[in-house]
Amino acid sequence: MTRRVYIFDTTLRDGEQSPGVSLNVMEKLQIARQLARLGVDVIEAGFPITSPGDYEAVKTIAREVRGVTVAALARANFQDIDRAWEAVKGAEQPRIHTFIATSPIHMRHKLRMTEEQVIEAAVAAVKRARSYVSDVEFSAEDASRSELDFLCRVLEAAIAAGATVVNIPDTVGYATPEEFARFIRDIRQRVPGIEKVVLSVHCHDDLGLAVANSLAAVAAGANQVEGAINGIGERAGNAALEEVVMALYTRRDQFGCETNIRTEEIYRTSRLVSSLTGMPVQPNKAVVGKNAFAHESGIHQDGVLKERTTYEIMNPVMVGISQSNLVLGKHSGRHAFRQRLLELGYELGEEELNKAFQQFKVLADKKKEITDADLEAIVEEELRPVPVTYTLEYLHISTGTTIVPTATVGLKKGDEVFEEAACGNGPVDAICRAVDKVTGVPCVLKSWGINAVTSGKDAIGEVTLKISENGGKTYLGRGISTDILEASAKAYVNAVNRLLWESGRLTDKSNEVS
Template structure:
């Protein structure tokens, strides 16, 4: 049996199904490129038939992201599979991932199909997908609650039809490690032809056991693990990819397997996904949380000062957390700035570097010392900008306990300045109403939150908010500034720009299909 474990990342498909998350095509491509740098083996780019936006994002990733397999999800029917291939055909390495439920619960209440019909559909789907690409993955949805003999029958039939990967999902996060490991072991030993396929697992975290179940599966023969960065996804989420990678790496003595992941890209990938989805990583999150390498207890600090390994089983540098003694400030030049970016792992084009350096200079006029965290925030904000979008030119606020909050806002788009003023229940509300007047779009703000990037009175405020116009599709905005009202304005404008971009491209895609 191979000792390599393949990492199948579904951040852009299952991860985006997290409530309140909506990524546009450029954001998905940006994340996909970072996932490729991380060294995942397969990127599940989306569910092409689900929407024009998903189709376009899968197609864009297939065309632009190299050195990695790009997968598209499809139900076990020909229309889904045809649409998936249409999106994937430009990929360097393409995989069609087709699925159908196998549990009696799903057969009775969702599919209204017999076991014989499901078996027939699974075989037909794999054969149809196989006509497009040699790399076909078959998933038995709700496998953990399926009848074992029927599950084995479907898996064997899928392999015989040409499936190169068979995925065993714990769709509702029902299993516990002992029984899940036993199930995978039984499948590896009892399914005819199983040696012809890679056994995969896709574990959900409803009982908080997604990573533990995934690792139990590896110990029992699984050689592909599916998950999402930061563990995001439906309901309580998926197995956290970074936790799986580091557990296999740190405990080689127990697992005896390896991945091709570049661990030093983990932290950067986590930060990017958090920034673009608007889902903040909890402080005590394993591997990538703010407290993961923090030590407050005196006895811990004493041990750390004597030898890091007393209380750390992983070196922060191993996941890409870099500390530099080079202090940046208002007198720092482009070379020092570029050097810090390189030490943090960012590779920017000349135009991106110029834009980021200008933002750095503006910030250095307001802050004495610029930290790595400040620079990361600047880069993440720069990378979230869309072309030909509205940009904040100026902002004037009048507010206080004895006056009605009023905002005057100037926005530029393609060089043209537009100005409006509005009153609101507070300064942020006034800003949003003024922006709405300029753009002609009335948004409803669902959430607003702010975090300090670093400590101190001059810390950057990092505002994340979510807006909608129809109550269905949600757009995330992010803005940073030492002034929280300016950060709020930038975040709101960022969300509105995404909304405009999405509506323009949706209309274009619908028009092109008529």
């Protein structure tokens, strides 16, 4: 009989804890809506007590996203739990996820609590959470380094107090697959009432074993896996959910499990998370990497042409990587454009469609043929939820090996266009200096990177950069164009817009978004 495995997504909580990642409320909402389309069972929307912004994001997702459980994280204290409840109480299916560490090293050095005090705190936290919601998850932080006898006592007490889900985290990625599977089997055998609750695992990737440990746990009887899209998260990250899901599907002969995931949404979800977090997906990343279904070797190419399954154990169409017979170019109309976007999974409103179609026409004048990757880049560029203060109206560059690079930029704000010119150490530096003169916001370029979204000499380049003002918080900016310098200018302006918005300098937050 096929067993159901629940997918708990923590991209917006543990994933956002990745160094350098900071998502605003609208970006989190956009990802949450896509996660709901993907079919995850639980979205851990954030850790409400940590900041007003995180609280607002959880509250917004709970109110706006339906058809999925929305969870909020809370330490094992009443203040955290009360705040979590305030954030998720508007959800269709609210969950409070409370945790406390159970390993000797955490209890001794971090909590400075005895075993009995930890059990008492866990019970009190679960009971407090149950006073608000019927769905309570309890996590024993650093469970894989905990003493088994004590861990079983904590879990038994949490279940008796009303926990409906108990989670066994490998918090520091220390476990090995065989060891972790044995650990899960022992817990199932030794904890009274464990059969009445969902047994979950949450594995980190410090040794590159997060997915392997998660799958070993499922084989040993766990029925919920926690992880993040693209495996993002603290340090080396979490278990990559797309890998877990596709392993369970591809090797269902071994696992005998099914999930509720709509696999054709996997690739688009990966692209969205990568785009909004500014964390590129490595080319050889399993399932969603650029090279995951690429074949260069002649022997491999010959085999795939004769029979795809000779070298492909997964069909790329299944994860949302598809090819269409509909060829788009400069003579294509709105109907064909809309249809192709629908095939790619993008259902745009009329205003959004108009903006994307205009960008498509501009690109079509520069490229002979528009690929699916081009369209994805256009749509993601247009739908980024950052209010527009400035837009790039024009850009002129003078550069070379024997002259000082100079940039002239025209930025549109409202109905006015402001022009400034500046010199720099290179063309990108000159662009940034010119933009700073227009906006009056002196920024430091912290990082700059470019990725070829499509292939060929006329490929779309995607520039991702980060800026800061006076060495403070960093702000992410993205821009796309067939011209790298134009993409750099767009990315820098996008980052400045984000800075102005998130620092509260915009008086009108109803501005059009980009």
